[in-house]
Amino acid sequence: MAASAATYKDRQLLAVIGDEDSVTGLLLAGIGHVTDPPEAQRNFLVVDAKTETSEIERAFQTFTQERKDIAIVLINQHIAERIRNSVDNFTDPFPAVLEIPSKDHPYDPEKDSVLKRVRRLFGE
Amino acid sequence: MSGAVGREPVFPTRQSLGLMKSKLKGAETGHSLLKRKSEALTKRFREITRRIDEAKQKMGRVMQIAAFSLAEVSYAVGGDIGYQVQESAKQARFRVRAKHENVSGVFLPQFESYTKDGINDFALTGLGKGGQQIQRCRETYARAVETLVELASLQTAFLILDEVIKVVNRRVNAIEHVIIPRTENTIKYINSELDELDREEFYRLKKVSNKKQRDNAAADAEILAARQKKKEAELQAQKSTPAQEATGATDATEAAEATEEAAEPEEPEPVDVLGEQEDNDVIF
Numbered sequence: 001m002a003a004s005a006a007t008y009k010d011r012q013l014l015a016v017i018g019d020e021d022s023v024t025g026l027l028l029a030g031i032g033h034v035t036d037p038p039e040a041q042r043n044f045l046v047v048d049a050k051t052e053t054s055e056i057e058r059a060f061q062t063f064t065q066e067r068k069d070i071a072i073v074l075i076n077q078h079i080a081e082r083i084r085n086s087v088d089n090f091t092d093p094f095p096a097v098l099e100i101p102s103k104d105h106p107y108d109p110e111k112d113s114v115l116k117r118v119r120r121l122f123g124e
Numbered sequence: 125m126s127g128a129v130g131r132e133p134v135f136p137t138r139q140s141l142g143l144m145k146s147k148l149k150g151a152e153t154g155h156s157l158l159k160r161k162s163e164a165l166t167k168r169f170r171e172i173t174r175r176i177d178e179a180k181q182k183m184g185r186v187m188q189i190a191a192f193s194l195a196e197v198s199y200a201v202g203g204d205i206g207y208q209v210q211e212s213a214k215q216a217r218f219r220v221r222a223k224h225e226n227v228s229g230v231f232l233p234q235f236e237s238y239t240k241d242g243i244n245d246f247a248l249t250g251l252g253k254g255g256q257q258i259q260r261c262r263e264t265y266a267r268a269v270e271t272l273v274e275l276a277s278l279q280t281a282f283l284i285l286d287e288v289i290k291v292v293n294r295r296v297n298a299i300e301h302v303i304i305p306r307t308e309n310t311i312k313y314i315n316s317e318l319d320e321l322d323r324e325e326f327y328r329l330k331k332v333s334n335k336k337q338r339d340n341a342a343a344d345a346e347i348l349a350a351r352q353k354k355k356e357a358e359l360q361a362q363k364s365t366p367a368q369e370a371t372g373a374t375d376a377t378e379a380a381e382a383t384e385e386a387a388e389p390e391e392p393e394p395v396d397v398l399g400e401q402e403d404n405d406v407i408f
Contacts, residue, residue: 011220013216013219014272022191024205024209025268026269027210028209029218029262030239031216043216072276093233098272115180118173118176
């Protein structure tokens with residue numbers, strides 16, 4: 001199988017791309033991690049109205065492609081919408097990309113890239 | 125013979141027939157095994173799909189509750205704690221580890237959350253006021269993240285299973301629609317070629333035995349004819365020898381008596397004798 005034990009053995013962390021409230025909450029739960037300097041990297045990105053799409057895109061690529069210690073990437077659904085193409089194209093099992101609802105944007109199962117596949121498979 | 129799938133490039137021999145037969149048998153066994161594997165995976169897949177749907181709904185509710193508790197916090201603290209929280213996050217307390225579960229030879233990862241003790245980045249958060257709310261908020265969010273982790277493992281399993289099922293089904297179809305018909309075609313071809321060779325061989329043997337019979341008959345006839353002729357010749361010889369001896373004797377006496385007189389009448393006689401001998405030679 002493509003996902004051998006080595007690929008997910010040392011994936012321990014969760015990463016977040018979300019609005020301020022979601023990130024704060026999740027950090028309070030204790031998922032925040034900053035790697036040791038000199039190349040300190042945070043595993044979370046706060047997105048507000050002023051954040052560029054390219055920056056979100058870059059963070060998403062970093063979390064999914066470059067960092068090998070992240071097991072799950074949580075991303076707010078309304079932010080995932082902005083980089084929908086990247087999210088839909090990312091089909092590797094690791095890390096798992098999970099679209100989560102945010103306070104201001106209730107969860108819409110129709111937009112979820114995985115649920116879309118589920119629906120398509122069962123012809124609903 | 126060579127339908128849409130063709131046949132394998134083999135020589136039609138008994139050995140390759142045996143090979144093809146065992147190959148067909150292997151393909152059928154493999155087909156049934158893969159089919160069963162695909163069914164087991166599909167069963168699991170459907171279960172996971174159903175659970176994903178449920179978990180997504182649950183996640184919606186849980187995140188709503190969590191967001192509400194965060195709102196409580198900002199009300200209690202009376203300001204935004206976001207910045208402070210982001211800055212004080214250093215080490216992840218909440219981590220996941222992956223175990224794997226084996227479903228018909230496919231390893232499905234299962235995330236399991238655990239908290240690393242001794243790390244508390246937010247000891248000072250809410251020290252002034254709202255500490256209780258913050259504590260509750262942390263617990264709520266921890267539960268929410270557990271739900272998310274569960275969902276993530278379901279989703280990962282979903283993605284992996286999806287891929288594996290596709291591969292397995294492709295194999296099943298390839299065996300069912302390409303390998304088995306092709307092997308059957310090859311067996312049919314080898315059988316027909318072997319039959320053809322058998323018929324050819326049979327015909328050849330028949331021809332050879334026919335030819336032998338004919339040759340024998342001819343040889344017999346010749347021998348018979350030869351014997352016949354010999355008999356006839358012997359008979360003829362018996363009849364002609366007395367006369368020949370008489371003439372020979374007279375000739376000899378005549379020759380002895382009158383060699384000087386004339387050579388003319390003598391000459392035809394030896395010619396006759398030679399002619400007789402020649403005939404004898406031919407017969408024997």
